[in-house]
Amino acid sequence: MDHDTDHERTLDGLLDRATESALMSLDATVDVEQRLRDLFRQAGIDPDRVPDDDKHSR
Amino acid sequence: MSEPGNMENQLTPGELEAFVSCFKKNFHPLTWFVIRAGASVTEAPDVVQEAMLAALKSWATVQNPRAFLHTAALRILHRRWDKAKQEHAAHQRIAQETSATAFDMRLDVNVNLDVADVLSLLRELPQAQREAFALHADGFTPPEIAEITGQKASTARSNVRHARQKLLRMIEESTRKEAGDGP
Numbered sequence: 685m686d687h688d689t690d691h692e693r694t695l696d697g698l699l700d701r702a703t704e705s706a707l708m709s710l711d712a713t714v715d716v717e718q719r720l721r722d723l724f725r726q727a728g729i730d731p732d733r734v735p736d737d738d739k740h741s742r
Numbered sequence: 743m744s745e746p747g748n749m750e751n752q753l754t755p756g757e758l759e760a761f762v763s764c765f766k767k768n769f770h771p772l773t774w775f776v777i778r779a780g781a782s783v784t785e786a787p788d789v790v791q792e793a794m795l796a797a798l799k800s801w802a803t804v805q806n807p808r809a810f811l812h813t814a815a816l817r818i819l820h821r822r823w824d825k826a827k828q829e830h831a832a833h834q835r836i837a838q839e840t841s842a843t844a845f846d847m848r849l850d851v852n853v854n855l856d857v858a859d860v861l862s863l864l865r866e867l868p869q870a871q872r873e874a875f876a877l878h879a880d881g882f883t884p885p886e887i888a889e890i891t892g893q894k895a896s897t898a899r900s901n902v903r904h905a906r907q908k909l910l911r912m913i914e915e916s917t918r919k920e921a922g923d924g925p
Contacts, residue, residue, distance in 0.1 A: 691910050691917070698913075699879060702860035703774060709854065710770040714787050720765050723791060727798055729753075734762065 757801055764807045765794055771880070776815050778864055778876040785822065792818045812880070813890045816873060863912055867905050874901035875909070 721731040753761070769790055776786040793814035797804060804810045864872050870891070877887045887898040 688910070691913050694913050694917075695906075695909055698856055698859060702856040703879075705854055705857050706774045706777070707770050709857070710773055714770065714773065716766055716769045719769060719787065719791055719794075720762065723765070723794055723798065726795060729758075733758065 753801060761798055761801050764797070764811075768808065768811055769794070772811055772815055775812065775876055775880055776819060777861070778879070779816060779819060779873050780864075780869065781819055789815055789818050789822065808880075809882070809886060809890060812877060812882070816890065863909055866912060867908060870897075871901045871905035871908070874898055875905035878902045878905075 717734065720734050724731045724734060769787075772790045772793065773786045776789050777783060781789055790811075793811050796814045796818075797807060797810055800810070864875070867875065870893070873891060874887050874893075877890060878884075882890065884899040884902060885895050887893075887902065888895040891898060893901070
């Protein structure tokens with residue numbers, strides 16, 4: 685039995701699942717559209733120039 | 743004449759559209775990167791916001807937006823930590839909030855156990871290895887990691903290798919401990 689390969693797979697699987705979970709959680713908690721509007725305001729750009737999206741692009 | 747900080751007329755409509763697309767595509771992945779690099783869950787979006795502002799200001803000359811954003815995010819994070827150290831506001835590099843409970847509890851808590859496990863493992867790495875490994879996980883090659891972190895390519899390669907070896911050792915120890923904790 686190749687323990688090293690098993691551990692490599694465990695680590696890679698864990699990293700992938702954590703990334704998926706984290707991105708899901710961030711999707712639910714961080715409003716990217718609002719962040720973009722805030723950024724535009726900060727940069728002196730009309731926030732209304734932010735195009736409306738139904739979903740966030742990835 | 744445009745006001746200071748007013749970028750309204752400095753970007754073409756095409757450039758603005760490209761930036762908006764980059765912002766929406768990279769905000770969450772970059773936030774997760776910054777968390778893995780050691781930021782708290784609450785400060786990470788603010789760090790990314792600052793990095794995005796820096797990108798917007800230089801947008802016309804940015805060749806590689808992802809690399810630019812990762813570089814900027816790390817610099818901003820380090821600057822915040824340095825400032826906090828100077829103000830005696832924090833003594834720990836790793837924020838206390840990097841835990842599963844800091845994520846939205848409306849989601850299935852089991853979904854977040856993997857996040858907690860990963861952050862717990864990464865917390866054990868030296869800062870340079872943690873950052874190199876996070877960049878490696880985000881698809882950057884050792885030469886790209888070297889450029890982003892300001893290290894030599896050989897150092898970046900070594901940091902990624904040692905980080906992975908240490909993470910594997912921790913998983914092995916954990917597995918052995920679980921097997922040993924039998925009835």
